[in-house]
Structures are given as structure tokens and as C-alpha cells.
Amino acid sequence: MDESSRDVAERAAGVLAPESDLFEDLDSAGFGEALTTALQSSLANPTAPARATLQWWTDLARIPMVATTAWFGREIESPVPVDPKDRRFSDPAWSTNPLFFGMRLAYLSTCRYARDVVGAASVEADVAEKAELALNLALDALSPSNFLALNPAALKRAFDTAGASVVKGAMTFLDDLVNNNGRPRQVDTSGFEVGRNLAATPGKVVFRNELMELIQYAPQTEQVHARPLLCSPPWINKYYVMDLAPGRSFIEWAVQHGRTVFAISYLNPSKDMGGTTMDDYLVHGPQTALDVVQEITGAETIDIVGLCLGGALTAAYLTQGNDSRVGTLTLLNTMLDYTDPGVLGNFTDERTVEKLIKKIAKSGTLEGTSMAGTFDILRANDLIFNYVVSNWLMGQD
Numbered sequence: 524m525d526e527s528s529r530d531v532a533e534r535a536a537g538v539l540a541p542e543s544d545l546f547e548d549l550d551s552a553g554f555g556e557a558l559t560t561a562l563q564s565s566l567a568n569p570t571a572p573a574r575a576t577l578q579w580w581t582d583l584a585r586i587p588m589v590a591t592t593a594w595f596g597r598e599i600e601s602p603v604p605v606d607p608k609d610r611r612f613s614d615p616a617w618s619t620n621p622l623f624f625g626m627r628l629a630y631l632s633t634c635r636y637a638r639d640v641v642g643a644a645s646v647e648a649d650v651a652e653k654a655e656l657a658l659n660l661a662l663d664a665l666s667p668s669n670f671l672a673l674n675p676a677a678l679k680r681a682f683d684t685a686g687a688s689v690v691k692g693a694m695t696f697l698d699d700l701v702n703n704n705g706r707p708r709q710v711d712t713s714g715f716e717v718g719r720n721l722a723a724t725p726g727k728v729v730f731r732n733e734l735m736e737l738i739q740y741a742p743q744t745e746q747v748h749a750r751p752l753l754c755s756p757p758w759i760n761k762y763y764v765m766d767l768a769p770g771r772s773f774i775e776w777a778v779q780h781g782r783t784v785f786a787i788s789y790l791n792p793s794k795d796m797g798g799t800t801m802d803d804y805l806v807h808g809p810q811t812a813l814d815v816v817q818e819i820t821g822a823e824t825i826d827i828v829g830l831c832l833g834g835a836l837t838a839a840y841l842t843q844g845n846d847s848r849v850g851t852l853t854l855l856n857t858m859l860d861y862t863d864p865g866v867l868g869n870f871t872d873e874r875t876v877e878k879l880i881k882k883i884a885k886s887g888t889l890e891g892t893s894m895a896g897t898f899d900i901l902r903a904n905d906l907i908f909n910y911v912v913s914n915w916l917m918g919q920d
Contacts (some may be wrong), residue, residue: 571643688918708860722763794887
């Protein structure tokens with residue numbers, strides 16, 4: 524085995540190892556522990572699990588008759604509700620072929636059984652929510668649509684392409700295993716180039732400090748409004764989340780509508796920035812940007828558009844400081860009330876935050892893949908398994 528092949532093999536083995544970052548990220552919030560606790564609690568009081576088991580067996584016994592009856596064109600009440608909008612089962616074979624029809628019902632019935640058992644646990648609310656998330660992730664992963672031999676659409680494509688889709692899907696899987704931590708890619712980044720079809724609105728850097736650059740965009744109208752506009756993006760994203768492709772860019776739209784636009788572009792974090800705090804981002808980010816924009820334009824007031832954390836930081840600053848230089852504040856995708864963060868609260872409880880603090884203390888930063896993985900878990904069918912099917916099973920780009 525040559526050196527490059529050995530390196531590839533070692534990286535692949537590292538991804539699949541139980542101690543790898545992939546598995547650590549997936550359970551950094553203690554989902555596995557919560558699910559185990561809920562199962563133990565539920566089984567300690569066997570009445571509800573026994574009732575759920577009886578219902579499950581009854582459902583499974585009815586499925587062959589229901590599938591056969593449907594095959595002959597007659598409708599009969601399904602033992603388990605079927606969501607017609609579930610895209611995993613959109614292929615007609617899941618409804619017309621008795622084998623796939625029955626497989627779908629058996630899977631949905633098993634999902635209901637598992638949820639009934641875990642849901643019967645007498646545990647604290649936060650443990651119950653984490654257990655539910657962990658269970659749903661496991662059930663989503665075990666969907667028959669995620670396996671080549673059980674996915675009618677993938678089987679049809681394999682037949683139509685004489686197996687080429689299977690070969691391409693396998694190659695994509697190996698590439699993701701080695702180069703993407705074993706996760707299916709959600710987008711092909713090779714077609715994007717900053718300045719050409721991404722962040723293409725003309726502008727230049729007019730200020731730079733140790734944490735950010737301030738970009739001023741060139742005017743595209745004969746006259747502009749007297750009040751400039753400052754875009755405050757989150758520091759966990761690139762500034763061009765507000766300047767996507769031409770025709771789909773907020774910054775481009777604002778410039779074309781007579782605004783003098785500035786945008787903050789934050790430095791990519793590195794290990795030596797481990798001591799950087801939110802105060803630093805505030806002082807050296809929006810607060811400094813306001814100073815520079817006012818100095819360049821001479822405007823007394825400046826409008827701000829804040830996105831996500833960039834908006835939350837700005838709103839918090841204005842609430843405390845009441846900066847009179849700010850005209851209007853527009854918030855996009857910004858949470859203001861953190862007392863109830865919803866399902867994200869499962870990732871920000873005290874124990875999970877303590878784990879993250881220890882992890883960041885070692886590396887100095889939190890990898891973007893960790894944060895992306897959090898959002899992927901919340902919508903696993905759309906953001907993970909959808910790409911398992913299209914990329915790995917169907918061999919599509």
C-alpha cells in the first residue's frame with residue numbers, strides 16, 4: 524500500500540471509530556444517555572410498554588391483509604396513520620407494490636411503538652425532550668428508504684443506469700467518508716467562487732482591525748439616500764450570507780435601491796483567538812463599524828440590518844447603550860427572547876455547555892461542523908438522510 528492510500532485508509536478508519544469527532548459531535552448534548560434513562564424508566568413500569576407492545580403486534584398482524592387488499596384496489600383502514608406529504612415515501616411503489624406498501628406500514632408502526640414506549644417514561648422534561656430527539660434520529664436513520672435494497676426509486680435508477688448509479692453512489696460515499704467526516708455533502712462547493720458567482724456585489728475594504736474588515740459597496744444609482752446602511756452578519760457565518768449570487772443578494776438589492784451599504788466581514792477564528800469574547804465582537808465589530816461609517820459618510824444616523832447573532836448582538840448593545848446614531852434596526856432570523864429557545868435548548872443546557880467549554884479550551888475554537896451538525900440533527904430527514912438517498916443510493920450530484 525502506497526503512502527497516499529495508507530493515509531486515506533487511516534482517515535476513513537478514524538471517521539468510523541467510536542471515539543471519532545463524528546460520534547462525539549452527534550452525542551455532545553447527551554442524547555444517548557437521555558434515551559437510555561428514558562428506556563429504563565419506562566421499563567421499570569411495564570404497564571405502558573406492555574400495552575404498546577400489544578398494539579404493535581396487532582398492527583403487524585393486520586399489515587399483510589391491508590397490503591393485499593390495497594393491491595387489489597380496495598381501500599381498508601390502515602393500522603397506522605400515513606402522512607401523504609412524507610417525501611421519503613413519495614415513489615408510487617410505496618403505495619402500489621404490496622411488498623413496499625407493507626414495509627412502509629411496518630416501519631411506521633414500529634416508529635409509533637418506540638415512541639409510545641419512550642414517551643411513557645417518567646423523567647424530567649429536559650431528559651424527555653432529549654430522549655425524543657435521540658429516538659427520532661435513530662428511527663429516521665432506520666427508515667427503509669435509506670437502504671438501497673429497500674428503496675424502490677434507487678432500485679429503479681440502478682436498473683435504468685445498468686448499475687452506474689450504484690457505482691457513482693459508492694464512490695461518493697467513499698469520498699464523503701474520507702473527506703467529509705463520513706457525512707453526505709449537502710452542496711457541491713466546487714462551483715462557487717467568491718467575487719464571481721458568490722459575494723459578487725462590487726465593493727472594497729475601507730477599514731480593518733484585529734477582528735473584522737469593513738466593506739463599502741460601490742453605488743449603482745445616480746443618487747443615494749443620505750442615511751447609510753450597515754449590515755451586521757453573525758460571526759459564525761461569512762458576510763456573504765447577505766450577498767449571495769447576483770439576483771439573490773440582499774446587499775445587491777439594497778445598493779440598487781439607492782443605499783450606501785457597508786458590511787462587516789469577520790476574521791476566520793483560530794486557536795490563538797481562544798480568549799476572544801462576545802464583548803470583543805461587540806466593541807471591535809458593530810460599535811467600531813458605526814464609528815467608521817459615520818466618519819466616512821458624515822451621516823448623523825445609520826440604519827442597521829442585523830442577521831442572526833449579528834442582529835442579537837446589535838439589539839443588545841442598543842438596549843443597553845441607547846446609541847443615538849442608529850436610525851432603524853431591521854432584524855432577520857434573529858432570536859430576541861432567550862428564556863425559551865425551543866428545541867435548541869436541548870443543546871444549551873448546563874451540562875452540554877460545560878462540555879463545549881472544555882472542548883473549546885483545548886482547540887481554541889468550536890468547529891463549524893459541530894454547529895452545522897446541531898441543525899442537521901433537528902431536521903435529519905431533510906438535512907442528512909435526504910442526501911444519503913440522493914447522493915449515495917441514487918448516485919446523483
